[in-house]
Structures are given as C-alpha cells and as structure tokens.
Amino acid sequence: MAKIPNASVALVVGVTGMAGLSLAEALKKPTALGGPWKVYGTARRSKPSWFPSSIVDHFISFDATNLDDTIKNLFPISNEVTHVFWVAIQVRENEEANILINSTMLKNVVDVLKSGTSSPLCHVTLQTGTKHYIGPVFDPSLANQLVAHEPPFHEDMPRLPYPNFYYTQEDVLASYAPSISYSVHRPSIIIGASSRSVYNTLLCLAVYANICKHQGLPFRYPGNGYTWEHFNEASDARVLAEQQIWAAISEKFKNQAFNCTNGDVFTWKSFWKELCKVFNVEFVPFDEKEKFDVVEMMKDNASAWDKIVEEHGLLKTKMQDMIAAFAAIKAVLNLEFQLVSNMTKSRDFGFFGYADTLRSIEMWVRRLQDMNIVP
Ligand SMILES: *[C@@H]1O[C@H](CO)[C@@H](O)[C@H](O)[C@H]1NC(C)=O
Numbered sequence: 001m002a003k004i005p006n007a008s009v010a011l012v013v014g015v016t017g018m019a020g021l022s023l024a025e026a027l028k029k030p031t032a033l034g035g036p037w038k039v040y041g042t043a044r045r046s047k048p049s050w051f052p053s054s055i056v057d058h059f060i061s062f063d064a065t066n067l068d069d070t071i072k073n074l075f076p077i078s079n080e081v082t083h084v085f086w087v088a089i090q091v092r093e094n095e096e097a098n099i100l101i102n103s104t105m106l107k108n109v110v111d112v113l114k115s116g117t118s119s120p121l122c123h124v125t126l127q128t129g130t131k132h133y134i135g136p137v138f139d140p141s142l143a144n145q146l147v148a149h150e151p152p153f154h155e156d157m158p159r160l161p162y163p164n165f166y167y168t169q170e171d172v173l174a175s176y177a178p179s180i181s182y183s184v185h186r187p188s189i190i191i192g193a194s195s196r197s198v199y200n201t202l203l204c205l206a207v208y209a210n211i212c213k214h215q216g217l218p219f220r221y222p223g224n225g226y227t228w229e230h231f232n233e234a235s236d237a238r239v240l241a242e243q244q245i246w247a248a249i250s251e252k253f254k255n256q257a258f259n260c261t262n263g264d265v266f267t268w269k270s271f272w273k274e275l276c277k278v279f280n281v282e283f284v285p286f287d288e289k290e291k292f293d294v295v296e297m298m299k300d301n302a303s304a305w306d307k308i309v310e311e312h313g314l315l316k317t318k319m320q321d322m323i324a325a326f327a328a329i330k331a332v333l334n335l336e337f338q339l340v341s342n343m344t345k346s347r348d349f350g351f352f353g354y355a356d357t358l359r360s361i362e363m364w365v366r367r368l369q370d371m372n373i374v375p
C-alpha cells in the first residue's frame with residue numbers, strides 16, 4: 001500500500017484553469033481536509049495577472065508533453081509531493097490526438113514524481129467529465145454517430161465504444177495501482193473563473209452578453225428548444241475542489257470514480273434569466289425561427305470583443321482562443337437529451353458538497369470582473 005506521508009504536499013497540474021484555481025484556494029484554507037497543505041501549482045504558461053500568488057507556495061511553468069522539461073521541473077520535488085491533482089487538459093483536433101497527448105502528459109508527470117528515491121506520492125486525482133457517458137461530442141468526425149447512455153448516468157455504466165481520452169487516462173492511473181491510488185472525478189459543465197480554461201462556459205456567455213450589449217443585438221439563446229425547457233446540470237469549481245480533496249485523503253476507499261455535480265438541476269431558460277439579470281441585458285425568450293450559429297456570430301464579432309477589451313482596459317483575451325469553448329457550448333445547448341448525473345455514489349461514500357447553480361452565477365461573474373477578464 002501507499003506510504004503514509006508525514007506532510008501533505010499537493011501538486012496541482014493545471015492550476016490556472018477554473019478547477020485548478022478553486023483547488024489551490026480550497027487546499028490553502030485552514031479547514032482543508034488533510035491539511036495544512038504545501039501547494040505547488042503548475043501550468044504550461046507563466047502566471048496570469050489575476051492569479052493570487054498567496055494560494056500556491058510555488059508556481060512552476062513547464063510542458064508536461066515534454067519528458068525532459070518535466071524531469072527538469074518536477075524531479076527536484078519528487079521526494080516531497082504526496083498528492084497530484086490533475087486538472088489539466090489539452091485539446092487537439094480529434095479524439096485520437098487527445099488520447100495521445102493527454103495520456104503522455106499524465107504518464108510523464110507521474111513517472112517523474114515516482115522516480116524520486118523516496119517518493120511519497122500516494123494518490124492522484126483525475127478530473128475528467130460527463131463525456132465519459134456521452135462520448136466525444138466535440139470531435140467533428142464522431143459527433144454525429146454517437147449513441148449515449150440513458151441519463152441519469154451512473155459510474156458503473158460500461159465504456160462507450162468510441163475513442164475517449166478519459167478512458168485512456170483512467171487506464172494509465174490504474175496501471176500504477178496499488179503503489180499509488182487514484183480517484184476519478186466526472187464533472188458536467190464547470191462553472192468557475194479563469195481566462196485560461198479551454199472550456200469556460202460562463203466566460204463565453206459573459207463575452208457573448210457583452211458583445212450583444214455593445215452591438216445593440218438581442219441576447220438570444222444559442223441552443224435548441226429542448227435544452228431551453230429541459231434539465232441540465234453544472235459543476236461548481238468549489239464543489240469539484242472539495243470532492244477531489246475529500247477523495248484524495250480518504251483512507252476508506254481507493255481507486256473509485258465519482259460524478260461531481262452541484263446536486264441541483266436547472267433549465268437553460270432559468271439560467272438565461274439569471275444571466276440577463278447579472279449582465280443587465282433584456283431577456284429574450286427562445287424562438288425556433290431565430291436559430292443562429294453562435295460560433296459564426298462570435299467569429300464575425302471578434303473585433304467587437306477587441307474593442308470592449310480596449311475600452312475597459314481588460315486583460316487581453318482573444319476571441320480566437322474562445323472559439324473551441326463556443327463550439328462546445330453550441331454542442332451542449334443543442335443536445336436532445338437531459339445531461340444529468342446521479343450523485344448517489346458520492347453521498348453513499350460520505351461526500352455531501354453542493355452548490356446552488358443559479359445562485360452561484362452572480363458570484364462567479366463578479367469574480368471574473370474582479371479578475372479584470374470581463375467588464
Ligand atoms: C454518474 O451519473 C450517471 C448518471 O446518473 C450514472 O449513470 C453514473 O453511474 C454515475 N457515476 C458515478 C461514478 O456515480
């Protein structure tokens with residue numbers, strides 16, 4: 001079994017994303033389970049201006065796809081790190097490329113940390129998502145052929161017969177057991193704050209709302225009538241952090257996968273009303289006849305976003321870096337089934353974290369504003 005560490009030292013891989021930021025904040029709370037934690041946070045790029053330095057003890061920039069760079073940066077702390085929190089993703093053009101790149105990064109990091117002569121590494125948490133149950137919906141060559149599981153999804157559902165980098169990453173981690181235990185966390189739409197996440201729904205919706213305001217366009221819902229009226233769910237980055245820390249230090253169970261959602265459901269109609277209130281834009285009900293492609297619209301309005309950034313002196317974000325997230329939003333808002341996870345397993349195991357999705361929106365938008373990412 002894993003060695004019992006005498007101090008808790010976390011390596012948060014992907015600390016500048018929504019989940020990473022909330023994880024580092026949660027680990028640094030005096031009440032954090034398993035604490036006090038020493039926290040190393042890593043990212044591919046350098047620290048963004050909005051990143052609060054106080055939530056990590058050390059910030060490391062390195063490229064996990066490159067083994068030499070991983071050795072150079074992580075070997076020096078390999079005799080120290082007890083827990084890895086994996087919240088990094090890199091998204092490539094298709095799922096096969098994702099599989100290769102992602103499993104390589106994960107393997108590089110765990111191999112290097114394990115190679116220390118007295119490596120205390122005992123647990124790795126892996127954040128994946130509900131694509132585990134619905135398949136690679138963002139892969140253009142596969143998206144139209146997918147057959148998903150019937151919701152509500154549960155952890156014991158068999159894998160779908162499509163390539164999925166989540167499956168490969170789970171296999172990579174399982175290959176280190178029993179010397180290192182792992183837990184897998186499957187959020188739905190993550191709500192949090194960052195300018196660096198590949199898929200940041202709330203940031204995109206904030207950008208879209210501000211463009212509509214700026215251009216005098218109606219803030220129309222870019223999905224279909226089904227999602228407008230049916231239930232969906234979200235995963236607050238704080239709940240996700242809490243669940244990962246809870247699973248990481250558990251002595252009672254090892255090597256388990258958990259859904260991780262807020263525990264409530266919402267219709268996009270109700271979500272939209274809340275967004276309109278927070279952004280102070282007029283609520284326009286969904287109208288089938290006004291269907292449009294939000295990705296094309298955002299590409300057309302890239303210069304409008306540049307202007308807003310300029311006028312408000314915001315952190316320089318580029319529309320082109322958000323197009324993948326807009327495409328993901330478009331896919332999710334046009335689903336024809338309810339994306340809802342079953343949280344019973346977490347509760348059976350003793351995790352009761354939750355968030356009220358609609359109530360959380362304003363807080364997270366204010367956070368994005370405080371970080372000077374949106375006006
Ligand atoms: C997650 O939720 C889905 C849908 O309810 C369910 O099928 C799946 O078993 C759950 N997974 C876990 C690990 O609880």
Ligand SMILES: *[C@@H]1O[C@H](CO)[C@@H](O)[C@H](O)[C@H]1NC(C)=O
Binds near residue numbers: 301
């Ligand atoms: C923004 O998008 C709308 C809708 O697609 C379009 O009518 C408008 O011309 C775009 N604005 C600019 C500045 O391109």
Ligand SMILES: *[C@@H]1O[C@H](CO)[C@@H](O)[C@H](O)[C@H]1NC(C)=O
Binds near residue numbers: 343
């Ligand atoms: C939720 O998951 C539990 C197992 O974790 C299962 O017993 C229960 O039937 C599921 N509920 C639904 C509605 O699928």
Ligand SMILES: CC(=O)N[C@H]1CO[C@H](CO)[C@@H](O)[C@@H]1O
Binds near residue numbers: 099100104107168
């Ligand atoms: C399924 C798959 O492509 N797995 C690959 C993940 O990455 C590792 C390391 O590069 C490869 O060895 C696997 O073949």
